[in-house]
Amino acid sequence: MLDDILRKQDGVITMDQAQKCGLSRHAVDRLVRSGHWQRRWRGVFFVADREFSDAARVRVAVLSNGATAVATGLTAAWWLGLTKFAPDVVEVTVPRVSNHIRRAGIHIRRRDLQPADIVEHNGLRVTSLPLTVVEAAVRPGGGPQLLDQALQRHTDLPKLWAAHLRNKGRWGSPRARMLLKAAEEGTRSAAERLFAKLLRQAGITGWKANQKLLGWEVDFLFEGDRLVVEVDGWAHHVDPETFRLDRIKQNALVRARYRVFRYTWIDLTQYEDRVIAEIRAR
Structure with missing residues (x-):
């Protein structure tokens, strides 16, 4: 029982637990004095035969x-x-x-x-x-x-x-x-509106929103650069089926030699400078 506790608790044991395993306070003190156990705090010990x-x-x-x-x-x-x-x-x-x-x-x-x-x-x-x-x-x-x-x-x-x-x-x-x-x-539509706003503020042109491409609707298309930008909202708005279809769409676009950039709500609200720098360097 003692070995089981020490294994499950990363070598840490309390005085109460030691006593429930049949050790007296004197026995615990002897283990500490012998160097087998270390007293880490009052009533809390660590077995010295392993890494802390x-x-x-x-x-x-x-x-x-x-x-x-x-x-x-x-x-x-x-x-x-x-x-x-x-x-x-x-x-x-x-x-x-x-x-x-x-x-x-x-x-x-x-x-x-x-x-x-x-x-x-x-x-x-x-x-x-x-x-x-x-x-x-x-x-x-x-x-x-x-x-x-x-x-x-x-x-x-x-x-x-x-x-x-x-x-x-x-x-x-x-x-x-x-x-x-x-x-x-932070729904997907809100994220799309925010991305469009960032593009306009940065003076970036040559894009169209919500375009049909290869039978799919893409969020943003830079046709001259063969670049597609997909924008996601907060994660809980992306159900498993949407997630699966997004990946199928992305694979189809890549096979057709389109590049695909994907940004999340976090990217657009926390790292907007990086996002705009990547779009400028397209």
Whole structure:
């Protein structure tokens, strides 16, 4: 049982867990004195026979703040697989009425989370996926890209709105509302209108919108350059069938020796200078 816990928890174990496995406090102290275990914080230990990984670091940070602590923000996003890299500082949320010591490498937030917004994932308490998305998206290093990717692969807009509304007043709430509103309004047609506006503002000519080409309708056609530009809204507006047909259309255009540029709502709102530079260099 002890080996199973250590394997599942990246070499991290609490005193309570050790005692449930039959170890006394004296036995744990002997393991620490012998160097087999390391005391990472009061009541939290790490087995010294393995690498202290990012997962172990996050576990220690959360478990060392008590049974009610929850990984949140970008820490929760990484734990749930929404981001690739573990944050340098572990964000942990604890109940509003609590007393926790500030420590290097851990950012403590005090807020009472509802049961609907807490899940256990790989043996650690973290915010639910919808709340994680709306909170991580407004953290430095998150941004609209995280929200867009989550809508593509993991969740939908109504669930994100529900999590946001259950947690109004938290840090970053106004910014999260703006992102959700942008996602709600960022339909494909809105993205097309925005792209056309960017072209006009940049003085770029030689294009036509919503043209028939090889039996398909394309969003923007630069006929003289044999260039097609396809514009997508926020991910949740692209259902699986539309996604499939878009790829068939793109393959047909490429076979006919048309180049195809594809831009998303994120590209048009966050990286418009790059988009216009690519069109100018066509």
